[in-house]
Amino acid sequence: NAGVTQTPKFQVLKTGQSMTLQCAQDMNHEYMSWYRQDPGMGLRLIHYSVGAGITDQGEVPNGYNVSRSTTEDFPLRLLSAAPSQTSVYFCASRRGTGSGGELFFGEGSRLTVL
Amino acid sequence: ILNVEQSPQSLHVQEGDSTNFTCSFPSSNFYALHWYRWETAKSPEALFVMTLNGDEKKKGRISATLNTKEGYSYLYIKGSQPEDSATYLCAPYTGTASKLTFGTGTRLQVTL
Numbered sequence: 001n002a003g004v005t006q007t008p009k010f011q012v013l014k015t016g017q018s019m020t021l022q023c024a025q026d027m028n029h030e031y032m033s034w035y036r037q038d039p040g041m042g043l044r045l046i047h048y049s050v051g052a053g054i055t056d057q058g059e060v061p062n063g064y065n066v067s068r069s070t071t072e073d074f075p076l077r078l079l080s081a082a083p084s085q086t087s088v089y090f091c092a093s094r095r096g097t098g099s100g101g102e103l104f105f106g107e108g109s110r111l112t113v114l
Numbered sequence: 115i116l117n118v119e120q121s122p123q124s125l126h127v128q129e130g131d132s133t134n135f136t137c138s139f140p141s142s143n144f145y146a147l148h149w150y151r152w153e154t155a156k157s158p159e160a161l162f163v164m165t166l167n168g169d170e171k172k173k174g175r176i177s178a179t180l181n182t183k184e185g186y187s188y189l190y191i192k193g194s195q196p197e198d199s200a201t202y203l204c205a206p207y208t209g210t211a212s213k214l215t216f217g218t219g220t221r222l223q224v225t226l
Contacts, residue, residue, distance in 0.1 A: 033213070042218035043158075043203070058213060090157065102148060102160030103214065 002026045006091050006106035013081045013113045021076040021109050023091030031094045031101070032074040036060065036087040037108075043090065049074055081113045116140060120204055120217035127194050127224055134190045135220040137204030141185035146207040148214060149178055149189055153200045161189075161202075194224040 007022045025032065033048035035058075045058030049068040063085060065077040074093075078085060089109045094101035119138045127133050139147070146165045150158040162171040167182040175192045191198055201221045205214040 035216075040218065043205075043216040045213055045215070048213055059215075098145075102163050103150075103158070105157035105159070107157055 004106040029093035118217040139206040
């Protein structure tokens with residue numbers, strides 16, 4: 001069972017470079033989201049999507065873009081990486097868009113921006 | 115931004131001890147409260163999703179209660195084992211948008 005798959009697991013970038021973190025889920029979940037995890041800060045929501053073609057901002061959206069062209073995929077783009085974006089990124093999905101569905105997380109992507 | 119507080123921040127207990135921690139959240143616009151268990155070097159995994167005031171959920175030695183009127187939830191672990199060592203996250207879901215807001219977690223370490 002694949003669940004939520006994130007790639008790459010590790011990435012080092014230089015300031016100003018761009019990259020895309022990939023996220024795919026095979027559970028036909030409507031809802032997908034991206035979180036970042038920093039020491040002492042917990043998980044903070046970057047962007048989320050309640051279905052194909054629909055995205056919205058979370059708590060910390062600046063510097064990140066997302067799109068949702070299919071139900072399965074929800075890539076996160078860093079257009080011009082900054083050291084402040086050094087973090088561990090988690091993609092998560094759940095069935096439905098209401099309150100009751102538990103989140104299923106990917107394994108995380110550790111990004112370092114030099 | 116929703117204010118979610120978890121206490122204590124960290125906890126160190128011995129094998130066999132029972133323990134509990136607290137999650138506090140605003141009680142207005144409440145829809146659900148999620149608890150997740152997060153082991154080091156792994157991804158968070160859901161423990162419970164609770165929606166009703168007075169709700170109690172149980173999974174093995176772990177249980178949780180919910181008070182939506184006063185805005186808190188307790189997580190209990192009975193007879194802690196080393197494999198319970200993890201960070202426990204709570205996340206209330208309030209109906210203003212389709213998003214969960216996570217607390218910073220309680221880090222539990224269980225030693226022999």
